[in-house]
Amino acid sequence: xxxxxxxxxxxxxxxxxxxxxxxxxxxxxxxxxxxxxxxxxxxxxxxxxxxxxxxxxxxxxxxxxxxxxxxxxxxxxxxxxxxxxxxxxxxxxxxxxxxxxxxxxxxxxxxxxxxxxxxxxxxxxxxxxxxxxxxxxxxxxxxxxxxxxxxxxxxxxxxxxxxxxxxxxxxxxxxxxxxxxxxxxxxxxxxxxxxxxxxxxxxxxxxxxxxxxxxxxxxxxxxxxxxxxxxxxxxxxxxxxxxxxxxxxxxxxxxxxxxxxxxxxxxxxxxxxxxxxxxxxxxxxxxxxxxxxxxxx
Numbered sequence: 001x002x003x004x005x006x007x008x009x010x011x012x013x014x015x016x017x018x019x020x021x022x023x024x025x026x027x028x029x030x031x032x033x034x035x036x037x038x039x040x041x042x043x044x045x046x047x048x049x050x051x052x053x054x055x056x057x058x059x060x061x062x063x064x065x066x067x068x069x070x071x072x073x074x075x076x077x078x079x080x081x082x083x084x085x086x087x088x089x090x091x092x093x094x095x096x097x098x099x100x101x102x103x104x105x106x107x108x109x110x111x112x113x114x115x116x117x118x119x120x121x122x123x124x125x126x127x128x129x130x131x132x133x134x135x136x137x138x139x140x141x142x143x144x145x146x147x148x149x150x151x152x153x154x155x156x157x158x159x160x161x162x163x164x165x166x167x168x169x170x171x172x173x174x175x176x177x178x179x180x181x182x183x184x185x186x187x188x189x190x191x192x193x194x195x196x197x198x199x200x201x202x203x204x205x206x207x208x209x210x211x212x213x214x215x216x217x218x219x220x221x222x223x224x225x226x227x228x229x230x231x232x233x234x235x236x237x238x239x240x241x242x243x244x245x246x247x248x249x250x251x252x253x254x255x256x257x258x259x260x261x262x263x264x265x266x267x268x269x270x271x272x273x274x275x276x277x278x279x280x281x282x283x284x285x286x287x288x289x290x291x292x293x294x295x296x297x
Contacts, residue, residue, distance in 0.1 A: 003087070007090075012204075015187075019106040024106075028111070029293060033174055033175050033258065034113075034117045035171065036177045040180075047072070074212070079208055080208075082205030083101055087200035087202065102204065112183075113210070118258075122162055122296050124136045124220070129213075129214035137155060140153070147246075153238065154220060154238060159224050163259045163260070165232070165258075165288065166219060166257075167219040167220070167239065176212060176214065176215050178211050181209040187205075221238050221239050223235060227270070229282075254288060255288055256288055257289070258293065264292045
């Protein structure tokens with residue numbers, strides 16, 4: 001191949017198309033458990049996380065609900081990946097391996113939100129959320145009916161493989177995916193670029209800015225106990241019994257069971273079997289959707 005502006009432009013278009021094709025085929029589940037928040041600055045503060053809205057009877061003037069400020073901030077991170085193409089490979093038309101690499105690069109971009117979101121879910125046992133407690137913890141502070149401060153648990157404890165029961169039917173979901181700048185395909189392939197002049201290497205890659213954090217812990221229950229009918233029942237009872245400040249029932253309905261691949265069979269037995277091991281009717285059949293993800297492995 002004769003290297004010219006025309007041939008390099010054609011190569012750039014081909015690589016970009018492969019990158020887009022990879023984006024299109026990338027499997028993604030993160031939107032099932034996370035809501036996307038656009039960010040326009042270096043970091044975004046979520047002060048409203050301390051307040052779950054409720055309606056009151058309108059008697060007299062309106063009552064303005066001041067949002068509790070918890071100073072929960074998600075700082076955007078930079079992510080990139082770059083592939084170098086040797087000039088000799090272009091001259092010798094030895095480019096067969098690079099197009100699949102560019103498609104794989106697109107797939108990696110498509111998978112990043114899943115990697116970050118499910119990584120945050122898995123790390124929720126040891127990572128703080130807006131109230132200063134770990135996202136999955138035994139002592140989240142909540143204002144009781146009498147005005148005193150009590151504690152609420154959203155974890156079953158244990159030391160085994162983690163699994164999660166989530167409420168994902170509302171606009172707000174347990175995990176926040178914060179997007180500052182979407183990923184795009186970029187290149188440095190001019191003859192005057194330092195990488196070309198000094199290293200005879202044409203560079204193609206992608207970069208973007210984003211991060212993840214935690215929403216309302218009340219919408220999520222995490223456990224490392226053995227996944228069976230009893231522990232699943234305990235998880236459902238905990239989520240459905242969640243109350244907001246001043247003892248107000250939240251009316252949460254857990255609808256998604258998230259497990260690693262090692263727990264798929266146990267989860268299917270709980271959610272799909274007609275009868276349990278004792279031969280009795282399986283009362284938990286169909287009570288939640290199942291999401292199996294290798295990002296928890």
